[in-house]
Amino acid sequence: MTGSPLPRRIAILAGGGSLPQEIAYRLKARGDHVHILAINGAAEIKDDATLQTSVDFAQIGKILSVLKNDKLTEMLIIGSVKRPDLANIKPDLGFFRAVPTVIRLIRAGGDDAVLRGVIAFFEKHGVRIVGPADVVPELLVSSGPLGRHGADSRQKLDIAKGLAVIRRLAPFDVGQGVVVAQGVVLAVEGAEGTDRMLQRLVARRANQNYLECGVLTKGPKPGQEMRIDLPTIGPNTVHNVQAAGLSGIAVAVGCTLTAERDDLRNTADAAGVYVEGVALGELQKRAKADRVTLDLQVFGRRRASATQRSDCIKGGGVLTVLAQEGVAAAATVVHRAHVLAIETGEGIDQILLRSGDLRQWGRGVWMRNAGVTVLADSRDLDATLLARAAETGLAGIAVMLGDSTLAIERKVIEEADKRGLFIAGLTWGQGEPG
Known part of the structure; x- marks a missing residue:
């Protein structure tokens, strides 16, 4: 007879948004030991009951010390962050010891390359990096409509085009979000993030009527490191989609996170916006770079x-x-x-x-x-x-x-x-x- 699994000892390196706190609640409810490492200027943790430590981007020594002293064996990196301004960081001794790694990260280029470097650094120090699918699979989007509304046949053509663009752009480490309306690509997400991409569409809404039936498609880039930086949607995504005059959101099944799922569903239903999980098929396969010489x-x-x-x-x-x-x-x-x-x-x-x-x-x-x-x-x-x-x-x-x-x-x-x-x-x- 086997006993219950031992509680996990897990750190959450927390950026912005509600997901870090939501995940901490779920892990604690299961009996896991949770320690939140809240990134200054990004994290929005309002839970005094969960053990937490504030850290700066450059306080690498402090982060490693907390992981060691609290016997934390796993770490989840979750929440929105911006790359820090190097002129304003507050380095500690651990930062200077890791300068070669820091330089490699600065030179790495795209987000996926940087994140792979971060994972390698912490795992070299004996901490296993886990992804949302490892600890909170219930927050991942499943197939079909999330609420009352679903995409019609015409909208599904736009969804297919958006996901195709994401797949084709994968070798360039860009494009987790694409907006399509009546077969026209209106926006491709760059370094600004999904919310700002949608906000800039609002100004174009008045004289572009096809925005009324557009869709936001989101999915991971093929070959992307799936433990960090998964596409995420929440109630605010619905608000921005509605403001931009779009009619729906289509996201990749099994690799897109939902923040505040009940609120997300209710907000979408009230707004008449569909939120639909789409199986990726070919998009799930690791993309090979198109030969562009x-x-x-x-x-x-x-x-x-x-x-x-x-x-x-x-x-x-x-x-x-x-x-x-x-x-x-x-x-x-x-x-x-x-x-x-x-x-x-x-x-x-x-x-x-x-x-x-x-x-x-x-x-x-x-x-x-x-x-x-x-x-x-x-x-x-x-x-x-x-x-x-x-x-x-x-x-x-x-x-x-x-x-x-x-x-x-x-x-x-x-x-x-x-x-x-x-x-x-x-x-x-x-x-x-x-």
């Missing part, structure tokens, strides 16, 4: 670093894949291998403004002229755009030229030189379609 040529006096050249090619790959999916994306902004923003109708000037606010690791790092914007059409490259790029702190601009017979105007190159920007052209590699 691009050649880069830099013009003018300014040179591009190896990182900046790589960012240009990554941005060009994103635009190429979106074009193949029929998405009219005019530009993207990439900073240190992280896709910050993708333009899908709001205008290039707007994504440049937005990307400045989405700087990674703080303004000091961002303003070293490290980011690039990649344009789908050379006709968008003019003096006004060059001025905006320089003001935003970009290092340069690359243009999709398609084939090597096209060129960038000399006056544009000269203006870029004056602005301290490099100008580059991206052309198809051998065997690629134009």
Whole structure:
């Protein structure tokens, strides 16, 4: 006869939102020992009954000490966070001991690469990182409608397109959320997160009637590390979807979290918004990078670093894949291998403004002229755009030229030189379609 399983001793490294506290309640109700590590400036824990310690991003030594002293063998990392501003962190001795790891994380680029590095670091110190599916599988979305409303046949076509775009963008570590209406991709989530993506659609609602039947699709990127940063929806998602004039939310079954599920269901039912779990099928398989071969040529006096050249090619790959999916994306902004923003109708000037606010690791790092914007059409490259790029702190601009017979105007190159920007052209590699 076997006895009951021993209580788990689990830490919750808590970011923003209600999920960290909700999960802590559930684990404690099962008899597990829970210790919340509440990240300063992010966590919203209002539970005095649960053991908790406040930590800063850079207090690595303090985090490891708590894990050791409280004999915590597992850790769940949950809740929304922004990459910290390196100018404002409060490092301890453990941070300086981990400097090589920190540098690798800063250079890692996209979110998934950073999170894999975080997991490897803690597991090297003997703490098993667990995911929501390991500890609270009941919070994952199941197949079918969550409430009274469901998607009709036309809306299911939009859902399929949104999930297809997520799958195709997976090799570039971008795009957990995509909005589609009547077959048109209205928005692709960049570094701003789902809520801000939806909020920017509100301003476009008045003169774009097809928004009335649009859908927010969310799902993990194929091959994504599933223990951290799962797509999440809650009552606030429904409010933002309704404000944007969309009619529903479709999310991946078994790998999307629900926060405040009862409130989510009631809010959606009252708003007439459907929330539906969709089986991913092919999306569940690990994506292989689409073969997009691009050649880069830099013009003018300014040179591009190896990182900046790589960012240009990554941005060009994103635009190429979106074009193949029929998405009219005019530009993207990439900073240190992280896709910050993708333009899908709001205008290039707007994504440049937005990307400045989405700087990674703080303004000091961002303003070293490290980011690039990649344009789908050379006709968008003019003096006004060059001025905006320089003001935003970009290092340069690359243009999709398609084939090597096209060129960038000399006056544009000269203006870029004056602005301290490099100008580059991206052309198809051998065997690629134009």
